Amino acid sequence: xxxxxxxxxxxxxxxxxxxxxxxxxxxxxxxxxxxxxxxxxxxxxxxxxxxxxxxxxxxxxxxxxxxxxxxxxxxxxxxxxxxxxxxxxxxxxxxxxxxxxxxxxxxxxxxxxxxxxxxxxxxxxxxxxxxxxxxxxxxxxxxxxxxxxxxxxxxxxxxxxxxxxxxxxxxxxxxxxxxxxxxxxxxxxxxxxxxxxxxxxxxxxxxxxxxxxxxxxxxxxxxxxxxxxxxxxxxxxxxxxxxxxxxxxxxxxxxxxxxxxxxxxxxxxxxxxxxxxxxxxxxxxxxxxxxxxxxxxxxxxxxxxxxxxxxxxxxxxxxxxxxxxxxxxxxxxxxxxxxxxxxxxxxxxxxxxxxxxxxxxxxxxxxxxxxxxx
Numbered sequence: 615x616x617x618x619x620x621x622x623x624x625x626x627x628x629x630x631x632x633x634x635x636x637x638x639x640x641x642x643x644x645x646x647x648x649x650x651x652x653x654x655x656x657x658x659x660x661x662x663x664x665x666x667x668x669x670x671x672x673x674x675x676x677x678x679x680x681x682x683x684x685x686x687x688x689x690x691x692x693x694x695x696x697x698x699x700x701x702x703x704x705x706x707x708x709x710x711x712x713x714x715x716x717x718x719x720x721x722x723x724x725x726x727x728x729x730x731x732x733x734x735x736x737x738x739x740x741x742x743x744x745x746x747x748x749x750x751x752x753x754x755x756x757x758x759x760x761x762x763x764x765x766x767x768x769x770x771x772x773x774x775x776x777x778x779x780x781x782x783x784x785x786x787x788x789x790x791x792x793x794x795x796x797x798x799x800x801x802x803x804x805x806x807x808x809x810x811x812x813x814x815x816x817x818x819x820x821x822x823x824x825x826x827x828x829x830x831x832x833x834x835x836x837x838x839x840x841x842x843x844x845x846x847x848x849x850x851x852x853x854x855x856x857x858x859x860x861x862x863x864x865x866x867x868x869x870x871x872x873x874x875x876x877x878x879x880x881x882x883x884x885x886x887x888x889x890x891x892x893x894x895x896x897x898x899x900x901x902x903x904x905x906x907x908x909x910x911x912x913x914x915x916x917x918x919x920x921x922x923x924x925x926x927x928x929x930x931x932x933x934x935x936x937x938x939x940x941x942x943x944x945x946x947x948x949x950x951x952x953x954x955x956x957x958x959x960x961x962x963x964x965x966x967x968x969x970x971x972x973x974x975x976x977x978x979x980x981x982x983x984x985x986x987x988x
Contacts, residue, residue: 658725662732666768667761672748673698673734673769675776676725682778685785685807685977686730688769689717690762692790692813697746698733700789705939706826706910707833712959714940716789723966729973732773737765755869758882763795770803783807783977787969790815790912790939794886797893797901804898808976810969811894811903813939815912816919819880819887820862822912823855829910858884891923900928902972904965906937908944930972934964941965 659674678684691700700717704710721731738757740750753761766786774781787810788796796809815822827848834844854873860866861881868878894901903924905917917933924931936943945956 662772664734664768664772666737666765669737669750669765671734671737671765671768672746672750673732674721675773676721676731676733677778678725678728678730682730683780684728684730684778685783685973686732686773686776686779687724687810687973688732688766688773688784688786689720690766690769690786690788690792690795691717691736692792695739695743695745696736697739698735700733702940707830708910708938710940710942710957710959711954714942714959714961716941716961719961720787720941720966720969723961723963724970727966727970727974729970730773730776730779732769734765734769737761755876756878757876758879759791759886760882762792763798763886766792766795767799767803770799770806774805781805785810785973785976787812789813789941791883793903794890797890797897798886800897800899800901801893806899808899808973809897809901810972811901812941812965812969813905813909813912814903814916814920815887816891816916816923819883820855820858822916823851823858825913825915826911827851827855829913833910891919894924895926897926900930900972900976901926902929902969903931904968905931905933906939906941907933907935908937909939911939928976932968934962934968937962937965 659676661672662675663670663672665671689700692702696717698717699715700720701713701715703713717733721733724731735746735748735750737750738753739745740748740752742750742752766788770784770786773779773784782805784806785808786796786799786806788794789812793811793814796811800806800809817825830851831848834840834848837844857872858880861872861877861884866872866877868876868881870877872880901924903917903920905912905914905920907914914933917931921931936945938944941961942958943962945958946953
């Protein structure tokens with residue numbers, strides 16, 4: 615079977631592979647393997663809306679069988695436009711044969727484990743870009759990362775308001791960019807029971823971009839021949855990292871476009887992400903950092919830094935072998951030449967198993983039967 619050797623565009627490689635509209639999941643050979651599960655899941659998912667910063671956010675609430683009350687989880691997207699299923703088509707320098715529905719796979723597994731799970735369409739995903747049919751207006755030019763944090767916070771409040779969801783037993787779980795929101799949300803909302811950071815960067819945005827550029831350069835160097843435009847992609851990523859670093863001086867107008875986004879958006883990303891490790895240390899609630907050893911966006915060096923930093927009681931740092939940025943398994947040790955048959959099309963089952971084990975422990979008291987919302 616021919617090797618897959620695609621070098622992605624800059625918009626694809628930044629922190630988390632940009633997401634695309636969801637489709638049926640499949641195994642690496644291209645055969646649909648979860649049609650029945652998706653149908654069952656769709657029947658179990660309740661379409662919901664809630665208000666956040668002037669936007670009516672659309673999403674799905676999945677509740678376990680039985681009367682409840684249940685503990686709950688809000689799932690938060692990575693970077694780029696993303697619908698409520700959180701579909702990720704690949705990672706740095708690698709496009710998968712079939713995209714991975716990261717949030718949908720996690721939500722289904724968490725629901726089966728007894729958790730009510732809320733997912734929602736990101737405000738940058740709507741009919742204006744063909745990402746979702748949700749009625750969202752096109753985002754304004756002054757959009758910032760803080761708007762995404764506000765949406766995640768509103769999602770928590772909505773989940774708390776629902777009957778049969780235990781308001782004292784709610785956790786937040788963010789993927790990639792969304793992982794960086796989690797420590798601050800825990801500090802701002804002491805009622806949250808726990809936080810989960812998936813494919814979680816440790817470094818600042820500009821430092822992470824610079825590291826990604828060198829990883830990409832190393833992968834390109836191993837390709838013979840290198841795909842057309844691969845070297846240019848490395849140069850562009852290095853230039854993007856330098857441009858984002860330059861924003862720290864404040865000498866660039868917010869409306870200036872850098873790497874497809876405004877300088878104001880990048881500056882807000884720096885604001886939110888710069889102090890995440892310190893916020894994680896300050897949070898009293900237990901935190902789980904779960905990264906993959908095969909993640910080229912957020913590499914093992916990031917996980918090592920988390921191990922040295924996140925040492926509080928109840929905190930855990932886990933690295934799973936073969937797991938990529940999209941939380942699926944790559945059955946290969948050679949990122950420069952990957953057989954499509956070696957790439958799973960669903961989230962590795964060890965990921966939700968680890969998350970559920972952590973949340974069960976963190977919410978041991980809160981999971982006990984008691985009075986829920988009415």
